[in-house]
Amino acid sequence: MLSSQGGIGTSLTLGLAAKSADYAARVDRASRDALKNLVALAIDEGCRFIVLAGDIFDGDLRNFETGLFFIDQMRRLEEAGVQVFLILGNHDAENRFAPKLSMSANVHVFESKHAHAISMEELRVTVHGRSFPQRDVTDNIARDYPTAVAGHFNIGVLHTALQGSESYHAPYAPCTIEELANFGYDYWALGHVHARAVLNTNPYIVYPGNLQGRSSRETGPKGATIVTVNDGQVIQMEHRDLDVVRWVTLVVDVAGIRTRTGLLDCIRMAIEGACAEADDRALAVRLRLIGETTQHHLLLIDPQSLRDDVAALFATLPSDIWLEKLVVATATPLQPDSLDPTVSGRLAAEIGALDTDEALNELVEARVAEIRAKMPAGAHAAAFFETLRSEAPARARALALSLIDDTEAGDAAR
Structure with missing residues (x-):
């Protein structure tokens, strides 16, 4: 089994696109290349099936070619005999074309009205899941997942902000580790949180993370979790790096x-x-x-x-x-305990004391207010003024100190 979160859209921060359009396009391509790596890994390792825990497409993405690319990759898996079990997360649910995609027969997309189970009798495996009907799912949908099938290896696929991750992620489909652990399933594959985390080992409750980091908030290795099961027991679980950038x-x-x-x-x-x-x-x-x-x-x-x-x-x-x-x-x-007795030393000490000089801070605030008053109505400049307010004193001190250094260097040269 191969478990991951998708992410082949272009969920880039606007800041990245503004700083480097070329690199934004590079990361966009990297997301697709990472999916190719996932497909190649599944085929090379002889995986019987893949579990994708949502957020395949971005909600604001309108490029239908992305959907066609995903379909093509799923067909590659079909030709290799690999099944795919997929739930739609909050980003997918608000995407206009995701529900319209015509998937190959090996792709099983869980419906959104209620959780249900899909069994593979030849493997004695049952996968349970539910897609998001819309972006904002604030109810605990895990409690309505089906009962574990006796004699099968039971897998739960859930898109959730599990308790403890709410501070960095929207609190969608909240639930607890204890609740999932007591459900009777053998493995939980979770989506929504893009950082890899193994939250429990008996049973396994895993955020495999996304395939490709797409902003400075998503640092470090990205990829998928490959799980080996024998006689209904997990005998090996390994993260594989699949990211390109x-x-x-x-x-x-x-x-x-x-x-x-x-x-x-x-x-x-x-x-x-x-x-x-x-x-x-x-x-x-x-x-x-x-x-x-x-x-x-x-x-x-x-x-x-x-x-x-x-x-x-x-x-x-x-x-x-x-x-x-x-x-x-x-x-x-x-500065050393003893004050530099030279003129430049005393001046440097006075400049250093400006860190706590209220008069300087008041002067900066006054100048900021003057500039703000001259800005056109409706201008979005809050970040600019905050930067100006925080950096102006430091830059003034730095400029003054550099002048002292330049003067000393000139004196030494003479």
């Missing part, structure tokens, strides 16, 4: 680094490690720099220059890497 968040500590070259060397080491862990897949990287460094104020003053340097670094590496976002969260090194 991998999303990675890298936190690089640059504490003590005094030069731009040294900083880029640290980043290089981190990204080379990430490439090795991803088996040289294409990477979409969110890079976060931390630590106390004398480079801090230079990084804040000219973040675009740093981004350009990092992009150039990535271009020298053999792997396909895209810098999705660069976050500078470094800090200025702590």
Whole structure:
């Protein structure tokens, strides 16, 4: 048996499409390639059937070619004698063409009016499931699933925000681990949560995750769970990576680094490690720099220059890497206990004290209010003003400190 969550649509954040239309299209293709990988794995491993726990298509997707692509992949499985058991999740339920697709005979789509069971007598396996009738299903539909079939290996397929996952996912079809564990089934294949998780082992209750990460929130390996059953018992369960593009968040500590070259060397080491862990897949990287460094104020003053340097670094590496976002969260090194008695030392100390200077904060708020008043009515600029409010003091301090450094460097040269 092969268990996974689908996801061949284009559920990309608008931010990704705006930052890089080319890479957005690349991730779109990656979702389809990951499904191809799933089909190839099922055929190569001799799987008797596949379980898909929903969210195959995005609710706002209007590209009928995606549906035709899915049908074609299902026919490949039919030719190999692989059955497919599929429920529709919240995204599928609001998609206009998903219910109209004419699937091959090997695809069994569970109806949405009530949960029901489909048995494979030759395997002594029964699969229980129910599709979402609409996007917002807030009732506990698990309680109405059929009773386990005696003498069969019983599988429940459910699209749910299981208790504990509600904070990050819409609370659809809520239920508890204890409720599912006491149902009498041998295996639960869950959808809706895109992160892989084994929640219980007796019986197995598993979120296999989705096939391909599609935003910076979906980091790490993605794929499917392959389950081997013998005499009604799970004897092996293994995750297989099927993703084509991998999303990675890298936190690089640059504490003590005094030069731009040294900083880029640290980043290089981190990204080379990430490439090795991803088996040289294409990477979409969110890079976060931390630590106390004398480079801090230079990084804040000219973040675009740093981004350009990092992009150039990535271009020298053999792997396909895209810098999705660069976050500078470094800090200025702590000053020694004894105050630098020079003019520049005293001035730097005064600038550092601006962190808690209420007058500066009030000045920033006043300037923000002036700018806001000049914005056209209806402009959506909340994020802009929040960024301006939070970054203006830091950038002012960084600029002042850089002027001190430039002055000291000039004095030393003379």
